[in-house]
Amino acid sequence: MRTTFFGIEIGRRALQAQRLGLDVTGHNIANANTPGYSRQIARLATTPPYAAPGFSRPTTPGQLGTGVYVAQITRAHDAFIQHQINMESQAKGYWEKRQQILEELELTFLEPTDVGIRNALDQFWQSLQDLSKNPESEAARAVVRERALVLTETVRNTYAQFDPLRKHLDSQIRAGVVRINSLAQQIAALNAEIRKVIVSGDTPNDLFDKRDLLIEELSRLVDVSVSERQTGMIAVTIGGMTLVEGTNFRTIEVHNDPDTSFAKLIWSGSNREVKISSGEMRALIEGRDEEVPYYMEQLNLLVKEIVQGINAIHTDGYGLRTDEDGNPVTGIKFFKDDEDNAAFATEPAANFELSDEILSDPGYIAASSNGRPGDGSNALRMAQFFQEPRLLNGRATPGEFLGAMVAGLGVKSQMATSMLAHQDVLIGHLERLRASVSGVSIDEEMTNLIQYQHAYAAAARLITTVDEAIEMIINRMGLVGR
Secondary structure, three states: OOOOOHHHHHHHHHHHHHHHHHHHHHHHHHOOOOOOOOOEEEEEEEOOOEOOOOOOOOOOOOOEOOOEEEEEEEEOOOHHHHHHHHHHHHHHHHHHHHHHHHHHHHHHHOOOOOOOHHHHHHHHHHHHHHHHHOOOOHHHHHHHHHHHHHHHHHHHHHHHOHHHHHHHHHHHHHHHHHHHHHHHHHHHHHHHHHHHHHHOOOOOHHHHHHHHHHHHHHHHHOOEEEEEOHHHOEEEEEOOEEEEEOOEEOOEEEEEOOOOOOEEEEEOOOOOEOOOOOHHHHHHHHHHHHHHHHHHHHHHHHHHHHHHHHHHHHOOOEEEEEOOOOOEEEOOOOEOOOOOOHHHHOOOHHHOOEOHHHHHOHHHOOOEOOOOOOOOHHHHHHHHHOOOOOEOOOOEOHHHHHHHHHHHHHHHHHHHHHHHHHHHHHHHHHHHHHHHHHOOOHHHHHHHHHHHHHHHHHHHHHHHHHHHHHHHHHHHOOOOOO
């Protein structure tokens, strides 16, 4: 049989439940602008009714409700949307970093500008044409030498920027490994905390949000796969290899490549190389090992062809200077090659220089084909060399080769910009979907606040009413006979 204080107990339970609802609402409002926070909901449920079924149950017309309690505090979360955001974050991280790398390469070439290689090449070609018209002019020869110096210095300066760029990308890769290991350690630690909370019977909503935020950050760096485990824990893998398994995590080690001294990523405890197929780290590795070396190779190919072609023509011609017998000097190289500098064989662009004779005296420039001072046909042949399709299997002149190389870089950069814009739109849409489910609406929370406030006040009024009834029984009833 229910007691006289039954109503007070119902009121007490109502006060506790509504107060907890107010606390959850306040927590939502406080974290309205917290990154990664998911709105929490106090799930109210009725307490077991009175009386329980049985032979000794009181003869009441039916079961009587005993009040309310907070059955669970859950978070508004859509796991599918979060998974999609993680997947698209990998692609966004890749295209964003790739765009930055390609923009740096474009700045390295400085095309089309008045200080780029193409302009220096055109100026050198023009000076050779002018010399062919005035082969006896010392001024014209001096212009050829100066324009050639501008060309060689421009190429060397451009090429010299590639190595620092590769080292900069390598340093970013090393920093990325440190960040990945730190995130793995934090995720494993959160797994341990989440397991303790779940085993105790509670729901660690805030810890779930923190872990989701870490996984999203990790997804921007590398391609990750997440699997659910028991007691709320997860496993994280990269390229099929386990990074986090429950409370344990594996680090990635950085080894210096013996050939290049660049970072090589190895799984700790093994000799297996880390396979990364997306994210910022993939773009950095591609930039360091593929993109930058490709343009270094192309520039080396261009310089090698120019040196070989111009030297072959120049050594057949005659300059203004004569030997001891009074014969015009011939056989002089215009540029240094591997015979003069062994390093030229491996890096022509880094060792692109004028020969010592041309550098010391422009009179050695072989403008003549027959040794006559007034003949400029050899200078014309050198100028015509730049109009001959010798590169790309005989399909491009040196200028066209350079133009195609720079245009290809521009197309890659434009594609990266376009793909990044696409990913921004896609992730923006997914984040709006997530916000519609998990985001905190201040208007909605204020409405809940008013509901819980009035319910709390009503529960307090219920206790007051029951208290007045009890006071009537104790102080006013049973006064007869005194």
